[in-house]
Ligand SMILES: Cc1cc2nc3c(=O)[nH]c(=O)nc-3n(C[C@H](O)[C@H](O)[C@H](O)COP(=O)(O)O)c2cc1C
């Protein structure tokens with residue numbers, strides 16, 4: 106897949122079919138857009154393209170309500186490549202871009218910039234100054250712009266519409282199993298393993314502490330059954346997200362994971378932690394002994410759950 110960060114650099118491709126949106130999380134709604142983009146590209150011997158912005162428009166327009174994201178940019182790019190997208194345009198989002206009239210966005214960016222011969226958007230997509238651009242407007246301009254339009258109706262799971270906002274809300278409540286229903290894969294984070302207090306080893310549960318990317322959403326504080334990819338292998342484990350109130354000192358919120366039946370050295374390595382199920386809230390225990398007893402119970406429960414839940418494809 107080719108990735109462009111500047112519209113002026115985009116080469117000429119045969120009949121580009123362009124899906125538009127933020128695509129944070131690349132969830133099941135986004136995947137339906139991608140499927141239709143590939144389908145239209147097949148029909149017109151074209152090129153499936155995703156057009157998105159970086160940073161997320163809210164960071165520029167409403168910085169106070171800018172959400173932590175579901176995926177870093179690199180992960181979004183990787184997923185789009187795996188889904189068969191051939192070209193990704195990640196245009197810089199600035200105040201100037203936000204002030205483009207919808208007609209200019211269609212003409213200058215989509216038609217002249219990317220050469221779109223097909224445009225795929227969700228039914229609720231909006232674009233251009235004040236968000237005034239609608240799917241209807243894209244349709245109206247289609248004969249002049251010489252492109253086809255496909256407007257995707259709402260994608261739902263069990264009657265609930267899939268959206269990045271919904272998935273963020275679920276993760277902030279720790280509802281990782283529910284979030285998976287809409288994402289199509291287990292929510293996960295990646296991070297480099299850093300040194301902790303090294304107390305975990307003493308209580309029989311060594312943990313890998315992750316250095317987290319603060320732009321990326323981490324599920325609510327609590328204990329989770331997880332799968333961990335590290336050093337080219339996948340393992341089962343149990344993780345805690347929190348500030349370890351039992352230790353009675355101010356700890357920043359961190360993610361630490363105890364990997365079952367593993368004693369390799371992970372310091373400095375990047376690992377991926379997939380959240381499969383939430384087990385409980387984080388608690389302040391009387392002493393380390395009581396905490397250790399609870400972690401034994403957590404580990405047993407996590408093993409049982411992970412034995413029953415199949416891995417992501
Ligand atoms: C599965 C699991 C559950 C945990 N639950 C709690 C908890 O409920 N409350 C708490 O204060 N700390 C909890 N912890 C964090 C422990 O306090 C921490 O792992 C231990 O103190 C070692 O810290 P270190 O890795 O910084 O050495 C949990 C850790 C694990 C692995």
Ligand SMILES: Nc1ncnc2c1ncn2[C@@H]1O[C@H](COP(=O)(O)OP(=O)(O)OP(=O)(O)O)[C@@H](O)[C@H]1O
Pocket residue numbers: 125126127128129134135138225226227228229230257258259260261266267268269270271
């Ligand atoms: N459930 C859905 N059904 C149909 N189209 C969708 C759905 N979710 C997103 N889309 C479309 O996919 C494209 C990218 O969506 P975008 O990431 O902007 O929306 P979103 O997932 O609803 O995010 P947010 O919740 O942050 O608004 C847009 O064209 C949008 O309309």
